Amino acid sequence: MEITRRRLLVLLPAAAVAWKYVLAGTPEGAPNYELTKHWWAMLIDIPKCIGCGSCVRACAEENDVPEGYYRTWIERYHVADWKIERPEVESPDGGKYGFPPHADDGGKNFFVPKLCNHCADSPCTQVCPVGATFISPDGVVLVDKSYCLGCRYCIQACPYGCRFLNPKTNTADKCTLCYHRITKGLTTACCEVCPTGARQLADLKNPKDPIHEFLKTHAVQILKPYMATGAKVFYNGMDGSVR
Amino acid sequence: MQIPVEGFMYPNEVELQWSILIVLYPFITGLVAGAFILASLERVFRVEAVKPTYRLALLTALAFLLVAPLPLQLHLGHPERSLEMYLTPHRSSAMAMFGFVYLWYLMAVLLLEIWLDYRHDIVVRSQTEKGWKRLVYRGLTLGSTNVSERSLHVDERLGYFITLIGIPSAFLLHGYVGFIFGSVKANPWWSSPLMPIVFIFSAMVSGIAAVMLLYMLSTRLRGQRIDMRCLDKIAQYLLYTFVIDFSLEMMDLLQRIYEADESFRSLDFMVHTRLWVSQVIVQILLGTVTPIALLGLMQVLKVTEAARRWIYALAGGLTVIGIFAMRWNVVIGGQLFSKSFLGYTTYKMAFATREGLLPAIILMILPFIILWVLVKLLPPWPESASVPSGATPVHGTS
Numbered sequence: 122m123e124i125t126r127r128r129l130l131v132l133l134p135a136a137a138v139a140w141k142y143v144l145a146g147t148p149e150g151a152p153n154y155e156l157t158k159h160w161w162a163m164l165i166d167i168p169k170c171i172g173c174g175s176c177v178r179a180c181a182e183e184n185d186v187p188e189g190y191y192r193t194w195i196e197r198y199h200v201a202d203w204k205i206e207r208p209e210v211e212s213p214d215g216g217k218y219g220f221p222p223h224a225d226d227g228g229k230n231f232f233v234p235k236l237c238n239h240c241a242d243s244p245c246t247q248v249c250p251v252g253a254t255f256i257s258p259d260g261v262v263l264v265d266k267s268y269c270l271g272c273r274y275c276i277q278a279c280p281y282g283c284r285f286l287n288p289k290t291n292t293a294d295k296c297t298l299c300y301h302r303i304t305k306g307l308t309t310a311c312c313e314v315c316p317t318g319a320r321q322l323a324d325l326k327n328p329k330d331p332i333h334e335f336l337k338t339h340a341v342q343i344l345k346p347y348m349a350t351g352a353k354v355f356y357n358g359m360d361g362s363v364r
Numbered sequence: 365m366q367i368p369v370e371g372f373m374y375p376n377e378v379e380l381q382w383s384i385l386i387v388l389y390p391f392i393t394g395l396v397a398g399a400f401i402l403a404s405l406e407r408v409f410r411v412e413a414v415k416p417t418y419r420l421a422l423l424t425a426l427a428f429l430l431v432a433p434l435p436l437q438l439h440l441g442h443p444e445r446s447l448e449m450y451l452t453p454h455r456s457s458a459m460a461m462f463g464f465v466y467l468w469y470l471m472a473v474l475l476l477e478i479w480l481d482y483r484h485d486i487v488v489r490s491q492t493e494k495g496w497k498r499l500v501y502r503g504l505t506l507g508s509t510n511v512s513e514r515s516l517h518v519d520e521r522l523g524y525f526i527t528l529i530g531i532p533s534a535f536l537l538h539g540y541v542g543f544i545f546g547s548v549k550a551n552p553w554w555s556s557p558l559m560p561i562v563f564i565f566s567a568m569v570s571g572i573a574a575v576m577l578l579y580m581l582s583t584r585l586r587g588q589r590i591d592m593r594c595l596d597k598i599a600q601y602l603l604y605t606f607v608i609d610f611s612l613e614m615m616d617l618l619q620r621i622y623e624a625d626e627s628f629r630s631l632d633f634m635v636h637t638r639l640w641v642s643q644v645i646v647q648i649l650l651g652t653v654t655p656i657a658l659l660g661l662m663q664v665l666k667v668t669e670a671a672r673r674w675i676y677a678l679a680g681g682l683t684v685i686g687i688f689a690m691r692w693n694v695v696i697g698g699q700l701f702s703k704s705f706l707g708y709t710t711y712k713m714a715f716a717t718r719e720g721l722l723p724a725i726i727l728m729i730l731p732f733i734i735l736w737v738l739v740k741l742l743p744p745w746p747e748s749a750s751v752p753s754g755a756t757p758v759h760g761t762s
Binding site for chain 2: 190191194196206208209210211212214215235244246247248249250251252268269270271272273274276277278279280281282283284285286290291292348364
């Protein structure tokens with residue numbers, strides 16, 4: 122094809138747009154990491170959580186989470202006797218600095234760490250009008266902040282309250298399961314600092330991962346199973362009052 | 365800014381994501397759809413009595429439709445990326461279809477219908493007006509200057525066909541807005557298959573009421589007599605659609621009360637506290653029951669024309685306020701409770717910020733300015749149209 126001046130004028134902007142998308146689709150360099158060989162999840166062992174807030178602080182530090190917003194947080198439940206449908210729940214500053222003592226009135230107290238459930242059928246990715254939020258081939262729900270419109274439909278669609286609008290970027294923000302770490306063979310910041318091992322990163326595609334043995338031998342639940350989102354954060358020892 | 369919270373909210377839920385601008389979006393599109401459906405009564409269903417409002421209803425629909433995307437645009441974190449919805453739409457997203465539904469309605473239905481309806485007037489004016497006006501009308505002809513009888517007949521047939529397509533399109537436009545909310549399964553206040561249907565009927569109610577008020581106001585401003593046959597008919601249609609709309613909403617409410625699922629206690633508490641004024645007082649009592657009662661009474665009582673005009677104006681005004689309150693209660697109410705059903709947050713509306721009250725007020729004034737320009741450019745009534753002799757509007761009012 123002969124390249125005339127007119128054709129060149131048409132081709133150049135088209136090529137520039139195409140190149141922009143090629144660059145946007147290039148994943149961060151992780152030479153030995155194979156996307157299709159992993160399917161990431163997390164295990165939360167509720168009886169082990171002491172509500173120290175280390176995970177919330179580590180997450181905020183690692184991911185530059187703005188003050189007042191949370192990629193992960195801890196809730197403290199207090200269930201008085203049989204009132205399983207009306208638990209008292211609190212999460213001061215997302216549990217970042219721990220919790221004040223709770224008066225002992227005979228009920229039970231426990232901590233529930235929360236984060237994005239990295240749902241396999243996530244409503245947030247379904248509703249995104251431009252596909253800026255997506256599930257990666259290794260099972261992590263991510264947001265492309267260079268593409269997100271900031272319409273906040275995904276925030277409304279998340280049944281677990283895991284998303285927020287980052288005031289610095291004006292785009293949707295959420296837990297990335299420390300994607301920049303796990304693709305390099307590290308664990309997440311929250312798992313790394315948990316002093317009791319209440320949080321465990323799990324790779325469901327790795328047959329040697331201890332998650333498989335754990336799931337076989339424990340009564341494990343997910344949050345709001347009736348939402349049918351394919352949540353991949355598994356909770357051991359979760360009370361029926363948790364929502 | 366500290367936001368008052370009662371009970372427990374997930375920490376990221378405390379701040380509301382969708383503001384008053386998102387309240388305006390379904391309110392404005394509702395007016396568009398409703399106004400168009402009123403216009404189609406004359407065109408498709410041959411309800412001759414409402415003819416005086418035909419063109420006004422179309423221009424009202426256009427004026428509001430032109431403003432409809434602006435609140436969304438202002439609300440976006442990155443408005444400069446909004447075109448991506450057209451370029452790379454995510455097919456599974458209800459919201460991604462907005463641009464296409466909007467464009468379809470604007471370009472394929474409304475603009476085309478208005479143009480066909482006014483084409484004869486435009487051609488005549490492009491030949492008779494002077495100066496810049498002549499240029500404007502010449503541009504509006506789009507090069508089509510044939511106003512022979514046969515050509516006008518084609519316009520008429522095509523206009524009828526477009527209105528036929530326009531009715532389901534208007535339903536699509538607003539049913540779709542209802543679907544955006546109704547399909548959010550995470551939110552029990554929104555999630556309901558009835559939502560699109562309720563939105564369609566409430567759209568018709570608000571659009572009919574708005575055109576009725578605009579017709580009364582514009583006729584008064586022009587010093588003309590209000591056609592009572594027309595006004596009575598519009599009020600009658602308003603009553604019928606309102607009764608259907610209210611019944612649907614009550615069915616939804618009864619179902620929720622009787623089922624009393626896990627979200628019920630939380631939502632019930634919210635209605636009795638945070639939404640008591642906006643929902644029970646403004647939306648239901650003042651904005652629905654009162655206008656239905658007033659319009660209903662007009663069907664059974666013999667009332668003087670002057671009194672009827674005042675009552676229709678009151679009922680119409682209350683209706684528009686009631687439908688606005690309904691949009692408010694859907695959008696804002698749906699974000700005041702926690703998805704844990706254990707607590708409530710508060711909506712703090714700012715004033716002169718991007719998503720504050722001031723831009724909302726400006727956005728509500730803007731359609732009226734656009735409508736004023738449209739009415740000047742394309743007069744919907746014959747007496748002030750001053751169309752030169754020999755040019756009879758295709759859809760002139762009587």
